[in-house]
Amino acid sequence: MNTTVTTQKSDINWQPETSQRIPINDNPGLGEFIQETFALTKRLFIQLQRRPSTLIAGIIQPLMWLILFGALFQNAPQGFFGEGLDYANFLGAGIIVFTAFAGALNAGLPVMFDREFGFLNRLLVAPLASRFSIVVASAIYIIALSFIQTIVIIGASAFLGAGLPNLVGLSAIALIIFLLVLGVTALSLGLAFALPGHIELIAVIFVMTLPLLFASTALAPLSFMPGWLQIVASLNPLTYAIEPIRYLYLYSDWSLASVVMETPWVSVTFGGAILILLGFAALVFVAISPLLRRRFA
Template sequence: MSQTVSPTNPSARGALQTARSNPVGDFVQETLALTKRLFIQLQRRPSTLIAGIIQPLMWLILFGALFQNAPQGMFGDNINYAQFLGAGVIVFTAFSGALNAGLPVMFDREFGFLNRLLVAPLSSRFSIVVASAAYIMVLSFIQTAVIVTAGAFMGAGLPGGLGLATIALITFLLVLSVTGLSLGFAFALPGHVELIAVIFVINLPLLFASTALAPLSFMPKWLQVVASLNPLSYAIEPIRYLYLHGDWSWGSVVMQAPWGDVTFGGALGVLAGFAALALLSIQPLLRRTFA
């Protein structure tokens, strides 16, 4: 005889609820809803996106003008500074945006909205983190598209379709890792003042200790070592290689570090490893926060 589903039959009611539940679908729905909330906030305060687009354009224009009369061959044979600088601006813009990813979460903490989410019947509280990462990822791709387009008009050229897809992959790996670290700071630090201080301390030093503005050969030996350890350099140099070489492969040498040559595939491997390390490092903190 078949079992009747009724309010007085707990086992049947539980089976029906289990059959109707869809953890993956619920997680996706929650993530989309939380991501939409962040874009609604952006729509109400569009100055954030506008500033994020104007700043890299100013870098391109001002630094491009500053070095337009640089000696021939300073940045390489038959390379103008717009071609050299474009990769650095793309990476630094994505890095800066990802480094700020923890600020919305920190403000949610301070205003009490995060506590409401933590007590809400979410299928997974990790949707809070994934939504923040998705939001920053979209903004980074928008900024990257604007920079690539502006750079093309300024004489930097335009990589082919596969090259553009590879730039998107490099940007994704960098943003994923830095966003993870920023969200970790947001859950670990006591308030937004401390988080902003950390962002200021990290931001510009990592820029100047990379190959964004000058080649390794232009730096003193100690700074060459620092720049060769900087993850930003492993994102900048492959993108720069794509701009300067129509033919490339995973074995192409993109950077000559003090300890040896770094290939295209090796640089992407470093970025993937950095992303995995960053995400693994924040797991204990997230589990403690979401427990």
């Protein structure tokens, strides 16, 4: 008995239909990067919404500084802080800058906790368009919080009699705070990836905060300091954020060529202070880029 097996040619040459394959984007573009950054930023704001104590404390503390320090030195001689300026008005610029600085210095803590709880590892193995969206999302989150705190402090200072700069002056304050927060946030994120745990990061934050505050012009003018401290304060990026903002409160006819401070070696203009802050932020980004590339690899 002969059995004939008939095999159709189409069965032998069968291939899966390419139209059913899922397309894979090997070169993700700007749209994917923006989408990832938005999602990661939204996650941080959801955490803030669930635990708003960080923002509340970040607003109450500088208000207490502004009120208590202003009251402490209210009987200081007129002109002691320059041109009839009382201490409450003098302190406003320092509180604005220091609050933004302190918040930016804590920017690495959420990333460090994500490292310790394993969430960061999940992000690093996920098919992200760019792992730098993790860093950008953290920066956007901290900058937004800093602007909220700055608005509250400016409003409180105006209520206490410090006055209010015009719209151009407020825009200049926003630019100065943005540049300072950008650089300090990058520094904090670099520390979050470099240090072994959150205990070490918190220790570094505690060690840096008060020395940078007292070695700046936030609490006292440069001329009031001894010579060695004047040199240290002139190297402190906080000073180059404080003095332009203070100048905005004193003079309504300011310009980029206005001299805002006299360091031991050179006079610094308004535009020069902004360039120094820009250079500081760029220097920090250049310094942490190799570290981030190694961690993200």
